[in-house]
Amino acid sequence: xxxxxxxxxxxxxxxxxxxxxxxxxxxxxxxxxxxxxxxxxxxxxxxxxxxxxxxxxxxxxxxxxxxxxxxxxxxxxxxxxxxxxxxxxxxxxxxxxxxxxxxxxxxxxxxxxxxxxxxxxxxxxxxxxxxxxxxxxxxxxxxxxxxxxxxxxxxxxxxxxxxxxxxxxxxxxxxxxxxxxxxxxxxxxxxxxxxxxxxxxxxxxxxxxx
Numbered sequence: 001x002x003x004x005x006x007x008x009x010x011x012x013x014x015x016x017x018x019x020x021x022x023x024x025x026x027x028x029x030x031x032x033x034x035x036x037x038x039x040x041x042x043x044x045x046x047x048x049x050x051x052x053x054x055x056x057x058x059x060x061x062x063x064x065x066x067x068x069x070x071x072x073x074x075x076x077x078x079x080x081x082x083x084x085x086x087x088x089x090x091x092x093x094x095x096x097x098x099x100x101x102x103x104x105x106x107x108x109x110x111x112x113x114x115x116x117x118x119x120x121x122x123x124x125x126x127x128x129x130x131x132x133x134x135x136x137x138x139x140x141x142x143x144x145x146x147x148x149x150x151x152x153x154x155x156x157x158x159x160x161x162x163x164x165x166x167x168x169x170x171x172x173x174x175x176x177x178x179x180x181x182x183x184x185x186x187x188x189x190x191x192x193x194x195x196x197x198x199x200x201x202x203x204x205x206x207x208x209x210x
Contacts, residue, residue: 044075080141098210145177
C-alpha cells in the first residue's frame with residue numbers, strides 16, 4: 001500500500017514480519033545516545049530526512065510514519081512536538097503521516113539528566129522535554145501512545161498527562177492511547193495464539209486506521 005515505517009522499536013523482528021504481511025516497508029534507525037546532549041535527536045531528524053530523500057529508490061512510498069520504543073519513544077516525541085529538529089533539515093512534524101510513541105519519557109529523559117550531572121530521578125519539563133512544546137502548534141499528525149500499567153516508575157502517569165495535555169489543546173480525535181498489563185515494554189514480547197506479535201498487530205492496525 002506504499003507505506004514506509006521508520007521505527008526504533010525493540011522488537012524489530014516481529015514488527016518486520018507483520019509489516020511484510022501487511023505489505024508495509026520497515027526502515028530501522030539505531031539512535032546514538034552516546035552523541036551526548038540533544039545531538040542524538042538531531043541525528044534522528046537527519047535519518048528521517050535521508051528517508052524522504054532516498055525512499056523512492058526502493059519503491060513507491062506514499063506515507064511515512066515515525067516511532068520508537070522507550071528512549072526511541074522520547075526521540076519520536078521530540079521530533080513530533082519540537083519542530084526545530086525537523087525544520088533544521090527542511091521538514092515539518094506534520095510532513096510525517098503518523099507517530100508511534102512507545103513508552104517514551106515525555107519529561108527530560110533520565111539519561112540526559114544523568115549525563116548532565118543532574119539527579120536522573122528528577123521530573124523536569126523544559127526545552128529538553130517533549131511535553132514542554134505541546135500546544136505551540138495548531139495541528140499534529142495522528143499519534144499512538146503505548147505504555148504498561150506497571151511501567152517504569154512514573155511513566156504511566158507521565159504518558160497520561162501528555163495525552164491529557166494534547167486533549168486540553170483540542171487534539172483528541174487523532175490521539176490514541178493503548179495501555180497494556182505488564183512491565184516496561186513487556187508487551188513487545190507477547191503473542192497471539194497464532195504466533196503473531198500483539199504489539200506488531202497494534203502498530204499495523206494504527207497505520208491502517210489513519
